[in-house]
Amino acid sequence: MSKICPLFSGSTGNSTYIAAQTGSILVDAGATLRGLTAMLAKAGGTLEEIAAVLITHEHIDHIRGLKPLLRQTGAALIASQETLEVLIAGDRVPAGTAVIPVESAHPVEAGGLLITRFATSHDCAGSSGYRVTLPDGKAITVCTDLGVVTEEVRAALRGSDAVLLESNHDIEMLKKGPYPPPLKVRILSERGHLSNPACAAELRGLLESGVRRFILGHLSQKNNTPLLAESAAVAALVDTGAVRDRDYLLSVAAPKGNKVTVL
Numbered sequence: 001m002s003k004i005c006p007l008f009s010g011s012t013g014n015s016t017y018i019a020a021q022t023g024s025i026l027v028d029a030g031a032t033l034r035g036l037t038a039m040l041a042k043a044g045g046t047l048e049e050i051a052a053v054l055i056t057h058e059h060i061d062h063i064r065g066l067k068p069l070l071r072q073t074g075a076a077l078i079a080s081q082e083t084l085e086v087l088i089a090g091d092r093v094p095a096g097t098a099v100i101p102v103e104s105a106h107p108v109e110a111g112g113l114l115i116t117r118f119a120t121s122h123d124c125a126g127s128s129g130y131r132v133t134l135p136d137g138k139a140i141t142v143c144t145d146l147g148v149v150t151e152e153v154r155a156a157l158r159g160s161d162a163v164l165l166e167s168n169h170d171i172e173m174l175k176k177g178p179y180p181p182p183l184k185v186r187i188l189s190e191r192g193h194l195s196n197p198a199c200a201a202e203l204r205g206l207l208e209s210g211v212r213r214f215i216l217g218h219l220s221q222k223n224n225t226p227l228l229a230e231s232a233a234v235a236a237l238v239d240t241g242a243v244r245d246r247d248y249l250l251s252v253a254a255p256k257g258n259k260v261t262v263l
Contacts, residue, residue: 002134004162005260007031007039009217009253013061016142016164016217017043020134023051023111026069027130027142030061033068035256043260047073051111052100055079056120056145057127058086070097076110078102080117082126104152107133118156120146123191131156138263140164144218147192149202157202158209161263164253165202167216167233168193169223177223193218196229200236207240207248213261217253226252 002020009016013030017040024045029036037047050073056062066087070077076098079087084101087093102108107116114133121127122145129143141157144166157163174184174195187193203214216229230252234244242248251259 002136002138002140002263003043003260004140004164004215004263005043006164006215006217006253006258007036007043008256009258010219010255011061011221012255013064014144014218015039015065017045018113018132018140019045019049020111020113022135023113024049025052025054025110025113025115025132026050027054028056028062029053029066029069030064031256033065033072036065036069039256042257050075051113052076052078052115054115054130055083055087056129056142057122057124058083058090058092059124059145062145063087063092067092067094070094076100078108078110078115080126080128083128086125116156118152119150120153121148121150121191122146123186123189129153129156131160134263140263146194147190149194149198154202154205157206157211160206160211162213162215162261163206163211164215164217165199166194166218167196167199167224167229167252168218169195169220170225170228171195171197173228174220174223179222187223193220196224196232199229200232203233203236204240207237207242212248213263214248214250215253215261216251219252221255226254
């Protein structure tokens with residue numbers, strides 16, 4: 001049995017637990033060690049089983065608990081070379097940590113899981129998404145913090161058995177919301193975050209490629225609501241003739257305390 005659970009998801013913190021019989025990993029560590037430990041236990045996991053921590057990029061909501069987590073677990077650290085350089089320079093990596101750079105053409109292994117990195121369009125160097133192939137051949141793909149979906153991203157998402165995809169903001173809420181204009185421009189740019197309509201538009205093609213489990217993640221707590229993100233996704237999939245809970249499963253990740261999706 002394999003599973004995925006967003007332990008934390010959203011503007012305040014992000015970390016996703018992926019587990020198989022051979023081992024487990026975290027994608028990002030954007031919460032305190034105490035919080036990560038508590039949410040991991042709620043998902044049926046333990047710190048001791050974490051073989052590696054995959055970091056998508058260096059923003060604080062993805063690395064807040066990274067250093068104490070690595071120190072506590074002895075897990076390997078996996079990220080793009082650019083991200084690793086920033087993390088090491090910023091004293092986010094304890095001495096003695098096994099540091100494993102991963103690039104798009106060269107997957108790496110941790111805990112019996114095959115990890116393939118793909119580049120994402122975000123406002124930092126070396127930003128990444130990850131496709132994790134399980135021992136039974138199933139694949140889970142995590143993709144947040146991107147302003148636009150490129151062909152490289154689509155290729156990584158297609159045919160996955162479960163996809164966690166960013167549905168960050170409702171465009172009108174963002175435009176009318178409290179953020180200063182420069183931040184709004186950044187979020188709406190091709191190096192910002194994926195809107196509800198942009199996310200929903202991708203789901204149609206993913207369903208056609210064989211994806212049947214969707215998790216909408218990294219929702220803004222000020223510029224989105226779970227209902228708006230979910231409604232946009234369902235409306236896009238209705239247009240394909242697909243029926244929810246028959247042809248596909250869809251959930252929206254809360255900031256913390258999410259249910260486990262079993263594959």
